[in-house]
Each structure stands twice: as C-alpha cells, then as structure tokens.
Amino acid sequence: MATTTRARPARPPATSTDRRRRIAARPAAWLVWGVVIFFFLNLLGVVASVLVSSFGQRWFDTWLPDGYTTSWYARAWDEFALLQVIVVTLEVSVLVVGLSLLIGVPAAYALARRSFPGKRLIFLVFLLPILMPPITYGIPLATVLYKFGLAGHMSGVVLANLVPSVPFVILTMTPFIEQIDPRIESAARMCGAGLRTVFLRVLTPLLVPGILASAILVLVRTVGMFELTFLTAGPDSQTLVVALYYSMSASGIRAQQSVDAMAVIYTSMMLVLLVVALRYVNPTQLVAQVKDEPEH
Numbered sequence: 001m002a003t004t005t006r007a008r009p010a011r012p013p014a015t016s017t018d019r020r021r022r023i024a025a026r027p028a029a030w031l032v033w034g035v036v037i038f039f040f041l042n043l044l045g046v047v048a049s050v051l052v053s054s055f056g057q058r059w060f061d062t063w064l065p066d067g068y069t070t071s072w073y074a075r076a077w078d079e080f081a082l083l084q085v086i087v088v089t090l091e092v093s094v095l096v097v098g099l100s101l102l103i104g105v106p107a108a109y110a111l112a113r114r115s116f117p118g119k120r121l122i123f124l125v126f127l128l129p130i131l132m133p134p135i136t137y138g139i140p141l142a143t144v145l146y147k148f149g150l151a152g153h154m155s156g157v158v159l160a161n162l163v164p165s166v167p168f169v170i171l172t173m174t175p176f177i178e179q180i181d182p183r184i185e186s187a188a189r190m191c192g193a194g195l196r197t198v199f200l201r202v203l204t205p206l207l208v209p210g211i212l213a214s215a216i217l218v219l220v221r222t223v224g225m226f227e228l229t230f231l232t233a234g235p236d237s238q239t240l241v242v243a244l245y246y247s248m249s250a251s252g253i254r255a256q257q258s259v260d261a262m263a264v265i266y267t268s269m270m271l272v273l274l275v276v277a278l279r280y281v282n283p284t285q286l287v288a289q290v291k292d293e294p295e296h
Contacts, residue, residue, distance in 0.1 A: 047267070050260045050263055050264060050267075051260075051264055052064070052065065053065070053256065053257055053260040054072055054073070054257055054260040054261040054263070054264045055068045055069065055070065055072070056068060056069075056257060057069050072255070072257040072258050072260070072261040073261045073264075073265070075255070075258045075261075076247075076258040076259070076261040076262045076265070079254060079258060080243055080247055080258075080262055082240075082243075082262065082265065085238060085239070085240050085243045086240060086269075088154070088236070088237060088238065088239060089223060089239040089240045091154065092154060092157050092158055092161065092222065092229075092237070092239055093219050093222045093223055095154075095158045096158055096161045096162060096165050096218060096222045097165075097215050097218050097219050097222070099158070099162055099166075100162060100165040100166050100168070100169045100214070100218050101169060101211060101214065101215060101218075103162075103166050103169075104165075104166045104167075104168075104169025104170045104173060104214070105169065105173055105207070105211065105214075106199075107166075107170050108169065108170045108171075108172075108173035108174045108177055109173075109177055109199070109203070111123070111170065111174055112173075112174045112177035112178045113177070113182065123171075125167075126167035126170055126171055127167070127171070129163050129164040129167050130164055130167055130168055130171070133227075134164065134225070134227040134228050135227045137163070138160070138227050138228045138231045139231065141160055141163060141228070141231075141232075142156075142160065142228075142231035142232050145159060145160065145232055150232075151231075151232040151234075152232070152233075152234035152237070153234055153236075153237055154236075154237040156232040156233075156234075156237070157228075157229055157232050157233050157237050157239070159232075160228040160229070160231070160232045161222050161225055161228055161229065163228070164221070164225075164228075165218045165221065165222065168214070168217065168218060168221065169214045169218060172210065172213060172214045172217065173207070173210050173211070173214055175210075176207055176209070176210030177203075177207065177210075180203065180206055180207075184202060184206075185198050185202060185203070188202045216273075216276060216277045217277060219273060220270070220273045220274060220277055223239070223240070223241070223269065223270065223273060224241060224270060225239075225241070226241045226242065226245065229241065229242050230242050230245065240265075240266050240269065241266065243262075244262055244263060244266050247259050247262055248263075
C-alpha cells in the first residue's frame, strides 16, 4: 500500500509592506549605532588627548607634541603631594567601608527578617540619599558638621560619606539575606547557639559574597565621591578627586601637563577599582531576590 506524503504549506511570500518595514528599520538602527559610535569616539578623543598631554613636552598648534617625557608625573607627585593625598583617600575609603558594613549588615538583617508597620517607608528613606544628587543634602549636612566642629577634618569626611554608603549597603545586603533559608538559623538555635553565634558563625560565611560586593561598590563610590568630600574636607583631609579639582582650578599657575598627569593617575586608580568590582561583583546579584516557593 503506497504511502502518501503531505506537502508542507508553502510560506506566503513577503509582501511589499513587510519589505518596507524592514528597510525602514535599517536607517533607525544605523542612526542609533552612529550616535553610540560618535559618543565613544568623543570620549576616546578626550581621554587620549589628556593621556598624550601628560607625556608631552610642548604641545601648541600641532597634532602631536614636540617630544615625550615622564617628568610631568614626577613633578605632579611632588607638587600636589600625591602620596599624602592617596594615603588620605585610602584611609577615608577604608573607614567608610568598615563603618558602612558594621552598621548596614545588621540593619539589613533586621529589615530582611522582620515585618513591621512602616517598612516600605523606611526603604524609601534609604533610597533618597542614593537617588538624590549629593549636593542637595550635602550643603545642610556640611553646615551641621561645621557647627559641631567635625567638618574640615577626616571625621567630617567619613561621616558625610556614610550618609549614602550605609543605605547602599542595606539595600545591597537585603536580597542576599532573604535568599538564606531561615530554617538554617532555627536549626542553629535549637542546637543552643545564641543570636551572636548564629550571626557570626552561620550567617556571615554565607553572606561573604554580598559583603564583598557591598564593600567593593562602597569603595568605588567613596573614591569617586566629590560633592560631599569637597564640602567637608580640610587641607589635610582631601581625597584624590578633590585634590584634582583644586589642581584644575589652579591650572593657570601650574603647568597643564602636570594637571593632566594627575588626572591620568586618578583615572587609572578608578579603572583598577572598576575592574576589581566587575571581577568579583555580579550585577544581577544586586537586584535578584530569590524566595522559596511555599510548600504544599
């Protein structure tokens, strides 16, 4: 008995309307790619000009400098006292990171494990210092710190940077804590462990990825924070970004090449921090919030 095969229905040919839509979408895509390429070319041009200028001997009306030298970096290191500035930057960053974790991790645990009236309002209050421009609350904050004699010193810079850093740690750590099954804590308490033991020996090892992510992101944010540091820093408590601003404002007195060398040092420092952050921090972990499905 002969078997019959059914022929597949032929695909309808593309109409002229479909072709017009495809053709019309191509110029829009090219426009978007053109804008993106134009933006990155301009950014690359600015960075390259600063980099070349930091090595150039003289550069006036030519495409490239007359010669190249590394003496501007040594001159910037001495003129701007970069060793002291970098040490202050590291001290401020380490203090901000440590205090932010010390305050933010327990607060995130309380918010993740407890339900109480006004919880959503508290989360909204924590979002305000992150979403608002720092200058909007930096001026009244600096006024209060100067009133109590804290601004103008490293303590004022650290306190000012804690305002956006602590909420950042809380909002980052809360999803990590919510991913941990509360039954693990219950089992530890049934075995006689107290709250402190549960937090230090059970939860902390499980929260190491979240703590590391928060620490690195707060470190990057603190090193790059200009507004709050500028408003509260004194002569001996300037971080690298504030010292760079003062060097740029005095560019008519100092050689532009030394200012560009300082800018390259700051940019290199930020790039290293960003590479480390992207190496050890998964951005999806900061917004993922895994919850166990209820058992039936």
